[in-house]
Amino acid sequence: MNLFKFSSPQTFYSLAGKLAPAFGVIAAVLAAIGLYISFFVAPTDAVQGEVYRIIFIHVPAAWMSMVIYLAMAFWSAIGLGLGTRVSFYMSKALAPTGALFCFLALWTGALWGRPTWGTYWAWDARMTSQLLLLFLYFGHIALTNAIEDARRADKAGAIIALVGAVNIPVIYFSVKWWNTLHQGSSINLTKISVVNTMLIGMLIMALAAWAYSIAVALVRVRSIILERERRTEWAGVEIAAQGGRA
């Protein structure tokens, strides 16, 4: 199989068009199963009661926000290394969804923290790193939008994605270090006893989030490809064919 074949925007455009609905269906089915397990199969937690059920979106959202940033860095590295335009497009298409999951992780964390820790926000290592990750997303999106020259925007976004990815472990480690030195507040992470059904529910929800992210990124990348390749012949044909219906 020739992987470079898919690096042509035209091939990737039609491939994305075929794959996006498939991933969308997978996401919907997995989410339905996951939600059923979350609410009807997983038992009530002995310590936290029902509120722990937030875990089924909180943890997948937090995972996804990190995975997507790494995926952006991965596409950026490929784009800078091989000069494939599609890689940059993918990186750009992933960013809003990553920011969305990052925000959701913070939001659900706050709503989970209030009844269990008695506070919406704590300067806990994980929460703080998550907040900084959200800032990294904002920075990436703001930078790529601020640069008018599309190619410069691509490459600049790639550099900041890579620099951010290198920094994420440093940020996490430093925040953790800082947190252990400043353990002033009286917050104890009340452990929940993870039972198998919970773990399975969480994993299925995480897989649903994966499939959703892929589907959404593929749809978004199609718009980006059309926009950027509009002067090529195939894109012109596609625009003429689809534009009439829109």
Added chain:
Amino acid sequence: MNWDSLSAFIDMGGRGAFVWGSYGVTLALIVAELWTLSQRRRDTLRRLSRLQQLNGDELNGNDSQSS
């Protein structure tokens, strides 16, 4: 089955606001993202096809002048 009734399901052991606040916002944001995505595709196609028509007219105009 964890719930005796619909109201028990909504109540979530007294933490309904937190649980549904989490799930509700998640759902709302996902719907919002899907909506902006479809808007974006429509807008892009519309704008680009308009651009194409404009350029096409321009090209034709130039052709008639040169011939």
Added chain:
Amino acid sequence: MSKAFIAVLRRDLLLAWRSRADLLVALSFFVVVASLFPFGVGSDPDQLRAIGPGVVWVAALLATLLALPRMFSQDFDSGVLEQLLLSQEPPVVWVSAKIAAHWLSTGLPLVVVSPLLALMYGLKPSAIEVLALALLIGTPILSLIGAIGAALTLGLRGAGSLLALLVLPLMVPVLIFGAGSVDAWASGIGLRAHLLLMGGGLFAALALAPFASAAALRITMD
């Protein structure tokens, strides 16, 4: 190679000296920001002593940020940057020189003035030494990280606030270890770990940031 480094360093320092009024503005900003906090949080000496190192560090971070756009923008406007990119020297060499000059003209003055601010916050003399030492190791890292952001945002509208959004999250670890070193010293944990980590961070930044900045400049000038 080192000749080009020294030539660019010399030239940039000379230019910085000629526009020293601008540098004084950044330095005054540092002092003013750090002096604002007591008006906001009250003048309780114990509280001020506790927040002092953090305040000085945050002020240093902001002052560095304020001076960052200057790093490349003048040469970008005058076309010198383009000439440098066309020259035979590897960009890393003169980019490193420019970062070094920038730190010497904006970072080092902050380190020198910081003991005064620390005195205003009632820090003990030995804590003041620790703070200055931490700033001495930490501010070059800020300049190095900042250089990447400055290169990426060069010539953009609203570059200043964009630059802040880009580089401030990346600077958080420096802030943590920098301000933390004073606390660690005061609480008797010892400085070693903090200073070693910051030193390690400095070497890592020295090894990576000039390359990233040079790549960013190439992209910007393309």
